[in-house]
Amino acid sequence: MNVNGFKKWISFALILNGLVLTSGYAIADTPPPAAKEQTAAPAVDAAPDATATPPAETEAPAPAAAETAAPTPAAAVAEAPASGEASTTEPSMVGTDKISAGDTAWMLSSTALVLLMTIPGLALFYGGMVRKRNVLSTVLQSFAVCCIVTVLWVVIGYSLAFTPNTLYIGSLDRLLLHGLAYVKETSQLTVSHIAPTIPESVFVMFQMTFAIITPALITGAFAERIKFSAMVIFMSFWTILIYAPIAHWVWEPAGLLASQGVLDFAGGTVVHINAGIAGLMCAYVLGPRRGYGKEPFPPYNLVYTLIGASLLWVGWFGFNAGSAVASDGRAGMAMLVTQVATATAVLTWMMIEWVRKSRVTLLGACSGAVAGLVAITPASGFVDTEGALIIGVAAGLFCYWGATALKRILGADDALDVFGIHGVGGIVGALLTGVLASKSICNCEGSLISQSIGVLVTLVYSGIGSLIILKIIDWTIGLRVNSEDEQDGLDISQHAERLA
Amino acid sequence: MSDSDKTAVAAHLYVTMRRVANRVIDVEWMSKNEEYARAILSLARQQGAEDLTHYADLYEGLMFGGGATAQSAPVVAAPVAVTPKAPEPPATKPRYEEPSDDDDGGSPPPSRYVGSLR
Numbered sequence: 001m002n003v004n005g006f007k008k009w010i011s012f013a014l015i016l017n018g019l020v021l022t023s024g025y026a027i028a029d030t031p032p033p034a035a036k037e038q039t040a041a042p043a044v045d046a047a048p049d050a051t052a053t054p055p056a057e058t059e060a061p062a063p064a065a066a067e068t069a070a071p072t073p074a075a076a077v078a079e080a081p082a083s084g085e086a087s088t089t090e091p092s093m094v095g096t097d098k099i100s101a102g103d104t105a106w107m108l109s110s111t112a113l114v115l116l117m118t119i120p121g122l123a124l125f126y127g128g129m130v131r132k133r134n135v136l137s138t139v140l141q142s143f144a145v146c147c148i149v150t151v152l153w154v155v156i157g158y159s160l161a162f163t164p165n166t167l168y169i170g171s172l173d174r175l176l177l178h179g180l181a182y183v184k185e186t187s188q189l190t191v192s193h194i195a196p197t198i199p200e201s202v203f204v205m206f207q208m209t210f211a212i213i214t215p216a217l218i219t220g221a222f223a224e225r226i227k228f229s230a231m232v233i234f235m236s237f238w239t240i241l242i243y244a245p246i247a248h249w250v251w252e253p254a255g256l257l258a259s260q261g262v263l264d265f266a267g268g269t270v271v272h273i274n275a276g277i278a279g280l281m282c283a284y285v286l287g288p289r290r291g292y293g294k295e296p297f298p299p300y301n302l303v304y305t306l307i308g309a310s311l312l313w314v315g316w317f318g319f320n321a322g323s324a325v326a327s328d329g330r331a332g333m334a335m336l337v338t339q340v341a342t343a344t345a346v347l348t349w350m351m352i353e354w355v356r357k358s359r360v361t362l363l364g365a366c367s368g369a370v371a372g373l374v375a376i377t378p379a380s381g382f383v384d385t386e387g388a389l390i391i392g393v394a395a396g397l398f399c400y401w402g403a404t405a406l407k408r409i410l411g412a413d414d415a416l417d418v419f420g421i422h423g424v425g426g427i428v429g430a431l432l433t434g435v436l437a438s439k440s441i442c443n444c445e446g447s448l449i450s451q452s453i454g455v456l457v458t459l460v461y462s463g464i465g466s467l468i469i470l471k472i473i474d475w476t477i478g479l480r481v482n483s484e485d486e487q488d489g490l491d492i493s494q495h496a497e498r499l500a
Numbered sequence: 501m502s503d504s505d506k507t508a509v510a511a512h513l514y515v516t517m518r519r520v521a522n523r524v525i526d527v528e529w530m531s532k533n534e535e536y537a538r539a540i541l542s543l544a545r546q547q548g549a550e551d552l553t554h555y556a557d558l559y560e561g562l563m564f565g566g567g568a569t570a571q572s573a574p575v576v577a578a579p580v581a582v583t584p585k586a587p588e589p590p591a592t593k594p595r596y597e598e599p600s601d602d603d604d605g606g607s608p609p610p611s612r613y614v615g616s617l618r
Contacts, residue, residue: 129617296613367618403618417618 089193089254090164091179091200096187100197106327107195107202113318114209118216119146121315125308125366126220129299129416133489134224136497141219141228145235146212152239153208160240161247162192162207167256170248177204194251195325206322207247214243214271220416221279222286222479224297225486228494230479234469238278242465246270246458262454263437263446265334266323268378268429273458276423278466280412285470286479288413290486300499302362309366313342316373320380333441334380337388338373344392345372345399352400364400367421371399374425379433382446387436391429398428430455506531506562513544513555520549530559537563 123142130138149157159174173179180200182189190200215235222231249256250264257269264270289297299305320338324331349368350360375395376388383391402424403417414420430451437446473479480486485493492498510527517523523543530537541560544552 293615296611297617298613299617361618363618400618404616407616415617420618 091174091190091192093181093188093190094196096189098191098196099189099199100326102327103197103325104199104202106331107198107206107322107325110318110322111202111206111209113315114206114213114322115146115315117312117315117319118142118209118213121308121311122213122216123308124304125312125370126223126416128301128304128306128308129220129363130223131297131489132300132499133491135300135491135499137228137490137494138219138223140495141231142216144228144232145216145219148232148235149212149215149239150208152236153211154204157211157239157244158204158207160244161211162194162203162252164193164252164254167254167259168248169245170252180204194253197326203325206325210267210271210319211239211243211247214267214275215239215278217271217275217418217422218279218282221414221418222282223415224490225286225289225480226282226490227477227479227481228490230473230477233473233477234282234479237469238466241469242278242462243270243274246274246462249457250454257454257457260453261447261450263382263433263442263444263451264378264430264454265381265433266320266377268374268426268433269454269458272374272377272422272426273430273455274426274462276419276421276426277459277463279418280410280414280423281463281466281470283412283414283419285467285474286413289415290483292413299363302366305366306362309369313369313373316342316377320377324381330381330441333384337380337383337385337391338376340385340388341376341379341392341395342369342372344389345369345375345395348393348396349400352396367399367403367417368396371395371421371425374422375399375429375432378426378429379436382433382437382442382444384438384441387432387438390436391432394428394432395425399425427455503531506559509555509559509562513540513552513559516549516551516555517544517547520552521547531563534563 119142120139123139126142127135127139154177156172156175158177159172160170163170163173165171180190182199182201191198192200192203195203215238218235218238219231247270250258250262250270252258257264262269291297316338317335321331321335324334346365346368349364349371353360353364372392372395375391376383379387379391399421402420404420406424407414407417407420410419412419431448434446434448434451437444439445470479481490481493489498507527510525510530513530514525514527517525517540521543525540526536530540537559541556544556
């Protein structure tokens with residue numbers, strides 16, 4: 001069964017690539033080489049030609065340099081000399097004088113902010129929404145995912161996602177971060193071709209925090225019923241088989257979707273649609289919680305949820321503005337539109353509740369905030385303030401629908417509405433990015449068709465891939481706790497701990 | 501006996517009645533209205549559950565006096581205390597009780613949080 005599942009997975013990826021390649025090139029307005037400017041947000045403002053551009057000038061557009069930074073055939077990339085100057089197609093060694101102190105300081109700060117989103121932000125956000133008997137297990141899941149993904153990321157994840165190789169997957173050049181270096185004696189260090197003004201170590205850490213929060217988001221879908229051991233195994237395989245390839249497709253300039261002109265500034269596709277659809281698959285495969293739809297599942301403490309949502313909100317500035325990989329004007333715009341879209345989505349959600357239920361809820365406000373944050377994520381480096389207002393309203397409307405009406409239609413016990421908010425919000429943001437991208441901000445053109453392809457490919461690959469992983473785990477060790485353990489709560493049954 | 505003792509036992513009755521018989525009782529009103537309290541105690545005993553009978557006896561002793569007065573502190577006597585890996589059927593004996601909401605600012609509507617958080 002393992003072999004069959006693997007074969008199916010490989011076959012599916014190949015077929016999918018064929019479809020996307022044939023359709024994508026036919027519809028793209030711009031030739032593929034220009035896609036790097038549009039797609040890999042981290043590379044755009046970060047002076048693609050680091051050897052020619054001093055750090056202080058990283059904010060200035062360098063169209064000519066960007067041209068030269070266009071995706072290169074893998075063979076040519078492999079032959080690129082590592083001559084001590086920054087290559088634009090693969091990680092390389094540079095002198096420390098090529099590093100921007102400002103960019104590096106901002107990226108260090110952003111990295112800490114994004115990590116704060118998961119621990120404790122997401123842990124508290126989710127922990128407050130489950131029943132008292134499952135609070136500890138829920139927050140522990142986020143904490144454990146943080147540790148699992150950290151190790152996997154440095155062992156293999158970063159290399160698969162952020163080194164050039166094929167359209168589908170990176171190379172193993174950075175296995176165990178082999179080749180990543182900082183040599184004090186010669187004042188040299190390695191940089192990523194995607195972020196040439198900051199040390200590669202910082203880029204590895206920054207991207208690691210994205211890899212951490214994405215599977216951590218999924219935990220909300222199977223809350224209150226999954227075995228801890230099954231969760232650990234699922235997250236491990238999912239990070240390597242699903243997250244790393246999709247990150248490569250979207251953020252590696254020569255990746256499958258990046259080369260099609262798909263825009264995703266900070267992870268609407270890679271993080272939110274990806275986690276949303278995986279969460280939905282988890283909810284389907286695990287089945288509903290005992291008593292779901294018949295008895296109330298009151299949240300333990302919505303103050304925790306508010307604190308978690310607030311930490312997510314603040315941390316999201318690192319997530320979105322940090323994705324500029326520079327402390328520049330584009331990062332400033334990303335921060336501004338993040339705040340505007342989020343506040344607008346909260347107001348929209350509250351207004352819907354007011355109209356429909358004659359009252360505004362705390363959980364609704366927190367949900368609106370996350371919806372707005374999710375939806376602005378792919379657009380944050382591409383849209384202006386007006387675009388942010390539109391995205392905020394759309395996020396509030398569609399995510400409210402996703403967490404209520406769509407949830408009933410889908411019929412899955414997606415416990416904390418991972419698909420309803422992250423999946424739907426990610427789709428809304430990705431599609432609107434194609435409509436609202438401002439040429440003055442990103443020097444690029446959005447395409448609704450390209451964005452739709454990006455959404456579709458991610459939904460299909462992540463959905464089917466997650467389903468296969470889940471089924472294999474279910475057939476082997478089992479995914480779900482038994483009925484008695486579920487009734488007692490995962491805190492006691494899985495961890496022998498409980499809240500007083 | 502103090503009202504707090506009565507309320508403590510009534511709270512256990514509330515939780516157990518809800519779990520065993522799916523009936524919600526008014527804890528406050530039990531201590532104020534004897535007729536209501538007698539009706540609830542009778543209802544609790546009709547369920548045939550050992551826990552409920554025990555609590556009914558305790559409450560009757562506290563409320564009306566007599567042989568069934570509580571000799572031990574109600575909280576200590578609570579049979580729903582945590583006993584890991586207890587063999588009882590899970591539907592009636594969870595090792596962890598959700599907090600009762602009768603002592604705070606009020607209960608949410610019955611349909612709230614059923615099938616959806618939002």
